Amino acid sequence: xxxxxxxIRVGHILNFHDKLWVVLKTQHTKPGKGGAYMQVEMxxxxxxxxxxxxxxxxxxxxKVSLEEKEHQYLYYDGENYIFMDPVSFEQVQFGKxxxxxxxxxxxxxxxxxxxxxxxxxxxxxxxxxxxxxVREADAVVKGQTxxxxxxxxxxxxxxxxxxxPHIEAGMRIxxxxxxxxxxxxxxx
Numbered sequence: 001x002x003x004x005x006x007x008i009r010v011g012h013i014l015n016f017h018d019k020l021w022v023v024l025k026t027q028h029t030k031p032g033k034g035g036a037y038m039q040v041e042m043x044x045x046x047x048x049x050x051x052x053x054x055x056x057x058x059x060x061x062x063k064v065s066l067e068e069k070e071h072q073y074l075y076y077d078g079e080n081y082i083f084m085d086p087v088s089f090e091q092v093q094f095g096k097x098x099x100x101x102x103x104x105x106x107x108x109x110x111x112x113x114x115x116x117x118x119x120x121x122x123x124x125x126x127x128x129x130x131x132x133x134v135r136e137a138d139a140v141v142k143g144q145t146x147x148x149x150x151x152x153x154x155x156x157x158x159x160x161x162x163x164x165p166h167i168e169a170g171m172r173i174x175x176x177x178x179x180x181x182x183x184x185x186x187x188x
Contacts, residue, residue, distance in 0.1 A: 005055035
């Protein structure tokens, strides 16, 4: 679908120079001399990397629609992570390099989204948060000031995270999958 440069928004997926890019930032500028333009910061969806491009207002760019399908994580076979479409029961497998750093938050039977472009999987999207058990938590130091009241802890997936002083080993906490930070204690 063709899109006017003025209509580019954050989050759009663009086909630019035969590559897929996700728009991170936009800024519309109307200089005193010359025509208006849209300054767009984009990140490569498949190859990674970032670029900035200045689109003239009169230009058009191709906006891409991705198909998003829910899949269930089944298991790791030693090389690949196996997922299943819960509707068709079709299984797909992805390597660790395809999944990226978020692989540490995969749990058995977790529902994730797989993004497809022209029926080819291009990335996965985990839930925004996951519940993890705290395996180890440092003791609270008496007299510690309130300003630095977080302490290190180790989760069931061996990831380190800073948690409030009241969190102890054995408790379950909610963790942000995007940056691996503590969100809250799991509600019973």
